[in-house]
Structures are given as C-alpha cells and as structure tokens.
Amino acid sequence: MLILLVVVVAMLGSATKLKNTRNIKLQGAVSGNTNFDGSKDIVIDTEFNDIVSDNITNTKRK
Numbered sequence: 001m002l003i004l005l006v007v008v009v010a011m012l013g014s015a016t017k018l019k020n021t022r023n024i025k026l027q028g029a030v031s032g033n034t035n036f037d038g039s040k041d042i043v044i045d046t047e048f049n050d051i052v053s054d055n056i057t058n059t060k061r062k
Contacts (some may be wrong), residue, residue: 016038030042032046032047
C-alpha cells in the first residue's frame with residue numbers, strides 16, 4: 001500500500017505569497033501536479049501509473 005502525504009506548513013496567522021508560482025510534480029508509480037504560490041495549502045490529485053513487474057524486487061523489512 002502506498003501512502004502519499006504532502007504537507008505544506010505556513011506560519012501562524014497567514015501565509016506569505018511567493019514572488020514566483022512553482023509547479024509541484026509527482027512522477028513514477030504515482031503522478032500528479034499542482035501550482036503552489038504559498039498563499040494557501042495545496043492538494044495534489046494523484047493517479048496510479050502502470051507498474052512493470054520486472055522492476056519490483058523482493059525486500060525484507062527488519
């Protein structure tokens with residue numbers, strides 16, 4: 001299960017708008033993007049991409 005958490009933290013009271021808007025992009029097994037100017041929180045809608053089984057490895061967690 002893949003959980004993606006994106007948190008944008010602002011100073012107490014109000015956020016400061018950035019001089020230049022930035023695009024935040026996710027790519028890989030999950031993709032999505034949104035523009036961020038610092039004036040408010042953002043949500044990135046995501047989409048699962050095709051996963052090629054040849055790229056999956058068996059790893060053990062300790």
